[in-house]
Amino acid sequence: MKKSSSDPIGVFDSGLGGLTVLKELIRVLPNERIIYLGDTARVPYGNKSHETVIRYAFENTRFLLRRGIKLLIIACNTASAYSMNAVKDAFDVHSLGVIQPGARAAVQSTRSGKVAIIGTSGTILSKAYPRAIHDLNRDIMTYEKACPLFVPLVEEGWMDHEVTEMVARSYLGSMIGKEIDTLILGCTHYPLLKVVISRVMGPDVRLVDSAEETAKEAKTLLQGINLLAPDHSEGGYQVFVTDLPQQFSNVASLFLGMDRVPVERVIVDEIV
């Protein structure tokens, strides 16, 4: 279907982590209208199977397509890793995940040619980051580590807790002393642990935040296809979630860095 520059951008994530991507999009593309869908009723995706994540990604995509989006952004690393290709095959919409932008930034950043990637079990098992990196430069050495406790630690609000530092040392210890100079934060929750991760990895390791890179790439893509909202248009965002638990607004404010996040609850898995 023909798209117009005034159509909204659609973003989905397994939950609220993708709000770090939304925040960057608002900053980089202030004239765009953005629709965010957080699948909080089925969060997390990181410990689920390929097939299940694809099924959820399709349902989320259909929800956003019904709202007439001109560009789909999969803001969740696990969903990008498992479902990006399937979504591109199945739906006629411009789309972007967080893996390619993160991989590209890491390849540009590294001098030692040694790049570390951390993420959920699903993202690490998928090998999506090493594949994307090696598509750009096959000489880069990659080191990967799944860090399943990082998401619950962020959601508990323990961003700079001694427990979090001990967990980080346990996960990242084996990566120290390997001349790694670039580390991809391969999960949208991890930018909130930048301080602790930097303390463990040392000041010489650059942390690549896929949220920032994805927002930049979204702008480039929209310019390329001539669908960038005009400068005079009024931007804004709408947040939809599939579940609204009691502590929702604390976590949402944490990610978006705003006091109050207005949201609407929707059900995506009952619509055929």
Add this chain to the structure above:
Amino acid sequence: MKKSSSDPIGVFDSGLGGLTVLKELIRVLPNERIIYLGDTARVPYGNKSHETVIRYAFENTRFLLRRGIKLLIIACNTASAYSMNAVKDAFDVHSLGVIQPGARAAVQSTRSGKVAIIGTSGTILSKAYPRAIHDLNRDIMTYEKACPLFVPLVEEGWMDHEVTEMVARSYLGSMIGKEIDTLILGCTHYPLLKVVISRVMGPDVRLVDSAEETAKEAKTLLQGINLLAPDHSEGGYQVFVTDLPQQFSNVASLFLGMDRVPVERVIVDEIV
């Protein structure tokens, strides 16, 4: 519908934690056929809303009813807390949750009249345990604490890790020195942390494991309604899950204490 003693028992849980209940049921009721459903595609329930947990509980219940169960056991504390009453109202089947058996055992155990309850955010917010305890004895003082990191720590396999002990001290520290002599492990994952929790709370605090209590109560209930499987019948179990991720069998073996757990994958949210 008329039930027969040869019909199976149906058990559901948000994921695999309820396998601790299945294990106790197999031990206490060796002649019963048991059908277990783990909703691993939507796990966890502990951080989701009342409404969403009820919706999932209904879908799981319908799946088990189609298999002709004579008794429904909700093996998940969060689902028991949020959906037990709604399930009893909506479905014509004998049913049992894990809250009442745990509460009863705690009331029988305490001498000091001071009982602690730990669980997921959902279970603690629901106040289901204090309510069940006060229905039995309104003079008992209850102390509650949500421990959201315990489930991911168990699933990471860090049952006796220094991080787990530090987390336990952080969560349980405020309960020490309050003459508490009984602590309800209000989540099916927590029995796997008994060693660490006991070390933190001290040897004089009895830990109540709802899985054991629920299996005993299931036997009493079946005797009462005359639906206990006869002694000569051959017991057994079948495990269904809604998702089968790659690390599935490790976690399943951990809970069931068996080497290999044969499972079948089913989809419960697409069947109307």
